[in-house]
Amino acid sequence: VSAGPPRIIVDWGTSSFRAYRFGESGEIVETHRAAAGILSVASGGFAEVLQREIGGWLAGGAEVSLSGMITSRNGWVETPYVSTPATLADLRDGAVRRQEGDLSLSFLPGVSQAAPVPDVMRGEEIQVFGSFARDADGIAVLPGTHSKWVRVERGRITGFRSFMTGEVFAVLTAHSILGRLIPQAEMPFNPQAFAEGVAMAARAGSAGVLGDIFSARSGVLLGALSAEHIRDRLSGLLIGHEIAGATSLGWTSGDVMLIGDPALCARYGTALDASGITSRVAPPDAAVEGFRRLDALK
């Protein structure tokens, strides 16, 4: 005798699909991850992909909450943004519901800010709410393609900034002259090359991102850097400059909470530490905890 239809959440981003099925007492009973990000799905094909990935969970009806880029203009259902300052209740109130057969779908809104500069996020907000206590203050850092630094005050998201660190790294290594010297073979992560990049970004003699990155090429041409270490030097340089940018905004005065992929969080933790900024890593599955808290509001 079930208490109701199965409760499912889907964290559906640009490059990944993560689904969780809850049991009656709120515990996760099943998890499914796939490389079925929205960029890999043709427009209009989202319902089909949902069935393909987790159809077994959906038979007989289910309540499915979705967050991430699946709620964007290029996703399934575009939801409006909730403006900062944003609470978990604002997310609940801004959700867009849609009935598809016996599926009750609920698409969460993203969060926007208009000033001091326009900025937007979709998917990170539920992870932030899952990582901070209801009345907490702090700074969250969500590293990735478009890293987010998020200010939380008394449990509300009051401001944030996006940094294109991950995407700039990807396009520079794939499409710029910096990538041409990188050996094809996968190399193990070189902590020293990474640390040197972080240090260079923090130095008084830094020329800024646009200047510093060229040294990843000229250093190789002049024998000061091994071509095998270009990627890690560049990674350190870009993350170091992200931290420098956040620092110039005054966002690194306290310790920061890292949320996301453990390996990437560890890399950011190392760079923050080298910059004199303390950090801790949020418990895993922050989005799941955020949805739990959202459900608890109801």
Place this chain on the structure above:
Amino acid sequence: VSAGPPRIIVDWGTSSFRAYRFGESGEIVETHRAAAGILSVASGGFAEVLQREIGGWLAGGAEVSLSGMITSRNGWVETPYVSTPATLADLRDGAVRRQEGDLSLSFLPGVSQAAPVPDVMRGEEIQVFGSFARDADGIAVLPGTHSKWVRVERGRITGFRSFMTGEVFAVLTAHSILGRLIPQAEMPFNPQAFAEGVAMAARAGSAGVLGDIFSARSGVLLGALSAEHIRDRLSGLLIGHEIAGATSLGWTSGDVMLIGDPALCARYGTALDASGITSRVAPPDAAVEGFRRLDALK
């Protein structure tokens, strides 16, 4: 009765080929430009391209001096770098000569610096020597794919920094999420969008390049920026950050000399002016004047 074989110089870069034929009294009697940059030439095909482009000038023998990326590892003949501090005489002494039939080829060296950060150039140095008087002091800015800021002291190149401004602009508009919102149709340059980008980079609230560029997307999503103006906003942001980087290095205390493409120099002049930095534009054909002075040394 000729005084000797024709004198020809070729400024052969990554994306362009520019050749000049001198008359007996040192005046330019013919100019040829083509989109035959070294990236468009198969390895080993350089002699053939030279014949195709200016074969008519070469019959019966000629003295040809070449500078630019044609002297790099990916070019025709790789020349060593001359280290800073570098003089015009150092370029002459570092040239690599090669006889090809009745052609006397002379490939100029590039210039390198080892500290404070490794950096290299090939082709800009002869333009710098062509733009500054023999004992002049000053800062030269050569905007482009890899913009160079060059310090000249008593006519010597004593230091320089490269900024990947042009290439970062190209890869971001072609390969990043910022490019996806840009309309396909060519739009006229929008000075206001450019100026806003420059101003954003100079503001105290700047998050650095990695942060500021995302606003070219979020601004459009939130209605604060027209998609038609993304390119010019991004151009202003990147040039503004190049200037901010050079300023943090202390390279903008005097006025600066802009060398290169007139339209690009004008754009940099506008951005420098908005940043409170005076500039002037060097006479055109700086490379030709540099070679003239090189010849005068002999």
